[in-house]
Amino acid sequence: METLIEQDTGVVLALEGITRRFPGVIALDDVALTVRRNEILGLVGENGAGKSVLTKIMTGIYQPDEGRLMLDGKKVVMKGTADAIRKGIGVVFQEGSLIPNLSVTENLFLCHEARFRRFGVLSRREMAAEARRVLEPMNLDVDVDLPVASISPAARQMVEIARMVWLCEQYGASNPIVILDEPTTVLNDGERDTLFEILNRLKSRASMILISHRLQEVLENCDRIVVLKDGRNVTEMPTSGLDIGDVEKLLVGHDFAGDRFRESEQRAPGEKVTFRVDQLAKQGEFAPLSFEVREGEIVSLVGLVGSGKEALCRCIAGLERYDAGTLAIEGKTPVNGSSRSAVLHGVGHVPIERREEGLALNMSVADNINYLVLDKLKVGGMISTRREHEHAKQWVAECLVKTPSIHAACAGLSGGNQQKIILSKWLSSDVRLLILDHPTRGIDIKAKDEVYRLIRKFANAGIAMIIMCDTLEEDIGLANRLLIMRERRLIGELEASAHAKPTPQDLIKLIV
Structure with a gap:
């Protein structure tokens, strides 16, 4: 060889x-x-x-x-x-x-500054010049003296x-x-x-x-x-x-063609309106808009980054305050800008940064799954260890979470299994509206299929959902209806029933 x-x-x-x-x-x-x-x-x-x-x-x-x-x-x-x-x-x-608080130059040459010492003195001018030379092939137009925290993820x-x-x-x-x-x-x-x-x-x-x-x-x-x-x-x-x-x-080992997003399991939404916004607005983020989501309906927010959809979802989840208008979950309004109030009113949120915002990584699988339902696991005013274990095992099995045990730390699990734990946490609670922010980002094809199964399970349980996806195909495949946002405005909607889906080209014409 x-x-x-x-x-x-x-x-x-x-x-x-x-x-x-x-x-x-x-x-x-x-x-x-x-x-x-x-x-x-x-x-x-x-x-x-x-x-x-x-x-x-x-x-x-x-x-x-x-x-x-x-x-x-x-x-x-x-x-x-x-x-x-x-x-x-x-x-x-x-x-x-x-390291976010260090400059681009300092990050580039961290632990290798000795190359830029002259007579024992660090030449920052030489470092900056070398940084610009190193970044030139990357076609990257950034101030190398800026802290890394201030530049884009790209x-x-x-x-x-x-x-x-x-x-x-x-x-x-x-x-x-x-x-x-x-x-x-x-x-x-x-x-x-x-x-x-x-x-x-x-x-x-x-x-x-x-x-x-x-x-x-x-x-x-x-x-x-x-x-x-x-x-x-x-x-x-x-x-x-x-x-x-x-x-x-x-x-x-087999084809996913034909029913990639489990469209055959898509159900028509109920008549009951679960969630409604009326002339909701946030200055500099999105103009006044109104829409509703019915029981068991999956509504996809579609638009380019900066269209306003991200800020809208953060306001609904109570992570940011809105400036005008109203929102209501089954007729009741959470405190503006309070994520705790949103959760108490039945709003769930699966964040894009699941490791930082969706899980307590150093806590066990059981602790993460049980977090929202501890009151239901009490016996005589005390949390029952037996009920905790039974509840966690039930949802590990239901959501096909691969873990050595319910006592394993979430940090050691794959991205797909971490995502399933977040979904199981909400599925086992009293959530009425679930916001899914790029729910399949960074997970493999099999784990995606299992997440799609859980999303359909949420819908069949009558839970309303607002989703933002990685691809237009995923938005279309999962949704009952698509809301189109452009330049911070809600400009229209498209129906997406299981047997009459629009095409990505239909959406591209609207969002760009």
């Missing part, structure tokens, strides 16, 4: 027969992977397929129990992330690693990638390999397009491994794709000629 790698000068990194075991589980089983010079390689798989463990092996966090890593045709052992970077392999994690992502390429090159890597873990999770469509334009330019001096649940962006922007399932290789092949259906079948 070593001879083959030396002959194929295009291969810069090869993983051969990689196996990694943990107590009671084989995380990786004889996995092989190659990375070629100046390419973007897509690495996809469901949560638990082995992508994270493979990344940690490539960056020295874990050592393989069997197999080897070959870098430029020579066997290497990564002794940690710093050693991996010195050898030319770095990772940009989904959560990000920049710009932060570019800074992280530029930092990693710079670090690898400083240690002499002629073709750095940068692993990108879900880099587009917090980006809008325009920012994603910009990111991939820049990544394709960077291919002239680096190779990249793109880990993403967004199969369309993998197929559109990667040269080749590696699919993992249950810790094993499924395939390694060029992306040309593949479509999403092909990859989905490889991931889960």
Whole structure:
């Protein structure tokens, strides 16, 4: 095998027969992977397929129990992330690693300031000049003296990638390999397009491994794709000629075509109006608007980022105050700007940032599921441990949450299972209106299907929902009705019954 790698000068990194075991589980089983010079390689798989463990092996966090890593045709052992970077392999994690209160320049060269010392004095002017040089290929027009907290999520992502390429090159890597873990999770469509334009330019001096649940962006922007399932290789092949259906079948073993969003389970809403807003407005965010949501109805808010839909949902959830108008849940009005009052009136909120806002990560699965129903779990005025455990186990089973036990901390679960815990928390409570902010962001295709099942379960239970989705296809597929927002105004609506769905093109004409 070593001879083959030396002959194929295009291969810069090869993983051969990689196996990694943990107590009671084989995380990786004889996995092989190659990375070629100046390419973007897509690495996809469901949560638990082995992508994270493979990344940690490539960056020295874990050592393989069997197999080897070959870098430029020579066997290497990564002794940690710093050693991996010195050898030319770095990772940009989904959560990000920049320090918000430090400047762009300070983040770029953190722990490497010695390169800019002259006679013991740090030259900030030289640092800033080098920062501008490093960011130039990223086509990033930011003031390098600004704190990172003040720049956009897309710009932060570019800074992280530029930092990693710079670090690898400083240690002499002629073709750095940068692993990108879900880099587009917090980006809008325009920012994603910009990111991939820049990544394709960077291919002239680096190779990249793109880990993403967004199969369309993998197929559109990667040269080749590696699919993992249950810790094993499924395939390694060029992306040309593949479509999403092909990859989905490889991931889960069957087609999702025809009923991707469980449209066959979509029910007509009831007659009862659960939620109503009347001339609701917030200065600078959205103009006066009125609409209602009926019992069991799923209403999708559709519009570009900045159209006003995000601020509207925050006001409904009590996270922000509105300036004018009224809103009512089954005829009763929560205190303006009070999330606690909103919850007490039956308003639930599944936030886009589930790890920061939706869960208490260091608390157990049971504690998170039971949080809203503790009063119902009391016996004689005291919370019953038996009832707590029974309630949590019931909803873990109902929502198909994969967890070692109900006592496991939520921090250790996959994104899809964390999302299911948030949904189970609301499904088991007295929620009457549920706001779903990008409910499938950052989770795999199988977990998405399970989230869609739970959304249909909410609707069948008569719960009204307002959703904002990652794609127009998802908005259309899930919704009974779509409300169109443009330039901070509600400009119209479209019906989306199960058998008469509008097309994405119908919406694009309205929102742009």
